[in-house]
Amino acid sequence: MTLNAVNNAALTPPEQTPPLLLRSWQRSRDYGLSQHSHHAPAFLEQQALRHTQQQYANVLHHLNTHLPLFEQLQHGRRCRLLFADAQGTILFSAGDPYFGNKAQKIALASGASWHEQHMGTNAIGTALKEQSEVCILGQQHFLATNQGISCSASPVLSPNGELLGVIDISSEIGEHSQDMPLTAKLMALALENALVMNQAHAHWILNLAPDAGSLQQPWSGMVALQENGQVLGANRSARQWLPELDVPALLNDLTQGELTPVKQGMALLSRKPKLNKVRHSATIPTACAEPVLSEHERSALKLMNSHIPLLIQGETGTGKDHIVRRLHQAGSRASGPLIAVNCGALPCDLLEAELFGYVPGAFTGGTKQGRPGYIRAADKGVLFLDEIGELPLAAQTRLLRVLQEKTVTPLGCHKPEAVDFQLVVASHQDMTAMVEEGTFRQDLYFRINGYTLTLPPLRDYSGREFAALLQQLLHTLAATHSPSKRVTLSDKVITALQAYHWPGNIRQLKQQLAVAIVLADGDPIDLRHFAALPLGSEQTLGAEHTTALTRAPDDLKSITDQLIKQTLANNNGNVSATARQLKMSRTTIYARLKAIKPS
């Protein structure tokens, strides 16, 4: 069904309503649901949810590796990507946190069942029931409580053709664009292809398409074969071809890498790539994909779970944001939202409105409906205020009142509303010095600083810690940037990386590793793949040079400056957008720009 067809359905007389919608509404009534009654959502218990997520670990892993595709296609939109299993239980949710909070309120969140039996007509449940792509806009939802959102869903099939679940993209009603159903379908196809490509015991991948130009596209056919031609799995497009083909005989006729005409089109045979194997010749201790929490982190978690505010300090790129996300996931508020706000990236004139919210007509330029604001969006969850030192004094006073009274009063209104959130703040600045200088309120500092977790800079990591981090980053980056090729790293490279002083910390290491993986293109990663870093050539890695290599601030500054200049140009000179993209504070950007300008 096309988006237009559904769109029009809400306006057309009942006899012209698409049959799919009529069937689904009838089923909703048959389930005993009534449109305007309150139906308590059905949620899986946390333990049962974890168990189901473990059963779907492979699917969720591949979904995670395809998140950049979703982010690229729907960048900046107020929407979320969801995956629900074949029973309609949401197992995965990612995307815009602001909409995430709204979604949470109507149970569009992990653990909730969106089976038609519980939620009536909705994209997830109806796509599962009809086994087809579905787009349900606003009032087409059966339950009145769900009519404020619009959703597009596409079923996902396993490599043996069984219904695995459904990919869904949901947004606020007015924000659902024409390309969202297509993105949902693309994500579903990409996921199905990744599952075929990763079939255990497969030796060959056979691609099939009507013409050569369509081969190896997400919508073309893909079959995983054993050495003897036995079919281990196929995507939905290939499954239409298979009844016509004698695959073992075809395998005998095909030459690896050569385009060959077959009955209905073209075929291409390739070896199944070795996937995501990170091999190294060094003594990197084996690290799991997501390391267990350190002792400090565990203490932080205990305090967080007891509602004690947490202050995280650390240089830029040391992982302040990353650790908050892990603590949220591991903490008692995991089922609530995590609202992360970079105080340095919010435009000064909108900062208070964005944080505290506003009512309609509160100020010129505000939206017609008003906004709940980030603080209310964090209700029942965690509010993470990054770069808290950038908060202007007026906003500090307002925030202090929110923390003391546990209520928030949106701009343009006098009615305080109760809020319940766990506060975590972070800063790379010396907060005590700011208090002494009078740029940060002392009473607020005491309020936000129940416990300070200081993240060390990368240069202070022990050899073991550095190697464990390296291993973990390689695993993640290889999955995204080189899914079909090997990633190998020599001892020499590890030693050089460790000797370097990494002013951009983990962020810089991650970026440089990503570049090196792409440049190496399956070859062993070498020092030349880190051209932007002064790691030196083979000859310059002697002991006396190593110290020199660890101190090259001028080169590094210029790399950072170059990055700032380039990003600023890409953003047409918009400092806030540049700060957001580079995850730096506006103050840092201004300071660097001032320094870059020829004196």
Ligand SMILES: Nc1ncnc2c1ncn2[C@@H]1O[C@H](COP(=O)(O)OP(=O)(O)OP(=O)(O)O)[C@@H](O)[C@H]1O
């Ligand atoms: N322990 C870790 N394991 C893997 N990746 C990490 C880890 N810590 C940080 N990263 C990655 O490094 C990058 C920078 O991390 P993050 O944004 O959390 O740093 P930050 O301290 O908040 O930086 P800033 O102060 O500039 O905002 C991110 O891409 C993050 O995913």
